[in-house]
Amino acid sequence: MYTRKKSKFQIRQVKLRFIVIILLLFLSLPIWNGRQAHTQQDKAVALDGVWRLRGYGKILHIHQGNCTNYDITEISCLQVRKWTLRDFRNLFDRLEIHDANRLSLFSRGGITRYTYDRLNTLPEHCQNDCTSKSKDPEYNFEVFYHSFKENYPFFKLHNVDWDGIYKTYRPKVTAKTADDELLEIFSAVIKSFNDPHVSLQAGDRRIGSTKPDALSLHVQQEFASEKPMARYFKSLEKLRSIIKKDFLDVDCRMAANNFIVWGKIKPNIGYLNIFVMGDYAGLGASRTDSLAVLEWTMDQVMEYFRSVEAVVVDVRFNMGGYDENSIMIANRFADRKRLAFTKKAVYGKGFTEKQEFYIRPQGNFQFTGPTFLLTSERTVSAAETFVICMMACPHVTRVGGITAGALSNVLTKHLPNGWDLEISNEVWEAADGNVYEGIGIPPQVEVPVFIPGNIYPGLKQAVDKAVFLAEKALIYFHIEKRRAVELLN
Numbered sequence: 291m292y293t294r295k296k297s298k299f300q301i302r303q304v305k306l307r308f309i310v311i312i313l314l315l316f317l318s319l320p321i322w323n324g325r326q327a328h329t330q331q332d333k334a335v336a337l338d339g340v341w342r343l344r345g346y347g348k349i350l351h352i353h354q355g356n357c358t359n360y361d362i363t364e365i366s367c368l369q370v371r372k373w374t375l376r377d378f379r380n381l382f383d384r385l386e387i388h389d390a391n392r393l394s395l396f397s398r399g400g401i402t403r404y405t406y407d408r409l410n411t412l413p414e415h416c417q418n419d420c421t422s423k424s425k426d427p428e429y430n431f432e433v434f435y436h437s438f439k440e441n442y443p444f445f446k447l448h449n450v451d452w453d454g455i456y457k458t459y460r461p462k463v464t465a466k467t468a469d470d471e472l473l474e475i476f477s478a479v480i481k482s483f484n485d486p487h488v489s490l491q492a493g494d495r496r497i498g499s500t501k502p503d504a505l506s507l508h509v510q511q512e513f514a515s516e517k518p519m520a521r522y523f524k525s526l527e528k529l530r531s532i533i534k535k536d537f538l539d540v541d542c543r544m545a546a547n548n549f550i551v552w553g554k555i556k557p558n559i560g561y562l563n564i565f566v567m568g569d570y571a572g573l574g575a576s577r578t579d580s581l582a583v584l585e586w587t588m589d590q591v592m593e594y595f596r597s598v599e600a601v602v603v604d605v606r607f608n609m610g611g612y613d614e615n616s617i618m619i620a621n622r623f624a625d626r627k628r629l630a631f632t633k634k635a636v637y638g639k640g641f642t643e644k645q646e647f648y649i650r651p652q653g654n655f656q657f658t659g660p661t662f663l664l665t666s667e668r669t670v671s672a673a674e675t676f677v678i679c680m681m682a683c684p685h686v687t688r689v690g691g692i693t694a695g696a697l698s699n700v701l702t703k704h705l706p707n708g709w710d711l712e713i714s715n716e717v718w719e720a721a722d723g724n725v726y727e728g729i730g731i732p733p734q735v736e737v738p739v740f741i742p743g744n745i746y747p748g749l750k751q752a753v754d755k756a757v758f759l760a761e762k763a764l765i766y767f768h769i770e771k772r773r774a775v776e777l778l779n
Contacts, residue, residue: 337352337393340411344642345637347441347703348361348362356373359371360412401647424708428467459479477497485728487712488712491709533551538552541554543590549570550565556757564604600662606665608672610673622652623661628721631719633698659685681720691737695729699715
């Protein structure tokens with residue numbers, strides 16, 4: 291789609307790019323208009339035209355089986371890509387034509403409804419050839435400014451005076467500003483946000499807006515000679531070895547590309563670590579394949595947990611992925627259908643219609659006993675989606691540290707010169723009525739997670755606390771159970 295969840299460290303597991311435009315791959319799939327099915331020819335006629343996405347700043351032009359994707363602001367229209375519809379027929383599993391002027395689509399496996407309205411014609415900016423302005427630094431600054439102004443809802447939350455930034459930096463940009471100078475200006479602006487989902491990609495350079503957490507700093511030093519991706523996987527390998535040695539020395543099981551680890555901390559207490567929310571079928575595998583592997587894996591995990599009385603779920607190292615994976619895992623802990631969260635995207639002067647998302651029991655067995663969820667400042671994006679889903683379950687207690695506070699999907703906006711912006715543009719509200727964007731989801735029981743100078747040994751502290759709480763909860767549970775039996779007798 292146009293948005294994705296991504297970690298603040300740019301690990302591109304999967305929260306990773308869904309391109310909305312691929313929608314019309316649906317020429318080969320059943321499309322319904324009310325109660326009437328269209329013929330293949332009717333479908334093409336129904337889809338042909340200009341469609342504007344509500345929010346996100348995108349336009350789709352469909353004509354004679356071809357599709358052109360535009361990225362728009364009030365002052366710009368950039369042709370991003372062109373496709374044939376059939377090339378992408380497998381990337382979406384649902385498209386709905388509500389009437390002649392409105393349609394919605396869902397990416398294959400995705401959870402978000404994207405709604406389009408028909409336009410009579412392409413906006414004027416899309417009809418004009420702006421190629422000559424693509425390298426113009428002043429024009430690029432204006433598109434940069436409008437991309438945030440029209441899509442970003444968190445200026446106040448992050449203490450960013452956007453109009454003030456314009457007044458400060460716009461005079462620094464002239465027709466003679468070189469690329470490296472423009473990049474330095476954009477970098478200074480980006481770094482003022484402190485938002486894990488705000489960044490700028492300029493060629494091989496990525497400019498983020500947040501500082502790395504304590505574990506990331508430690509990993510950078512420990513594996514300094516490695517490139518970022520190799521460093522990330524080496525850190526996961528190190529963490530898995532610690533989990534096996536310190537937590538699950540008797541029985542440690544792994545699956546889903548070794549991104550899911552489980553076992554028993556004690557004979558009656560299970561442990562589940564979810565390192566990412568995707569790539570379960572391998573790096574680069576499809577989202578549907580990843581979901582299938584996850585479903586199989588969670589079947590094994592839940593069957594294993596039939597023999598325990600409490601479970602510790604660990605997402606302290608999870609830096610995101612796809613939301614559908616977060617919901618699927620949370621479903622295995624759901625006692626009944628419960629509202630997990632709602633979300634809406636910036637749209638004009640307001641927002642798109644709010645969408646509701648639920649968890650519900652899934653699989654042959656759901657664990658609904660005492661559950662303790664470990665979180666940290668590294669728990670980000672789709673991992674936070676999982677946290678707010680688990681918050682809807684009354685038997686779940688959060689332990690550890692506050693999460694990163696980056697729940698919105700990432701909206702990619704393109705600049706004329708080829709650089710890419712990434713922006714948070716959605717407002718997520720948990721079932722408790724709170725918006726945790728920018729502030730993070732707090733634990734109910736706070737325990738240090740990443741202790742400088744004691745990073746790896748310190749990881750056991752939160753686990754030990756969760757085990758202590760689990761044993762305490764089980765004592766109470768068994769006392770109440772005996773009382774209930776005595777009352778019946």
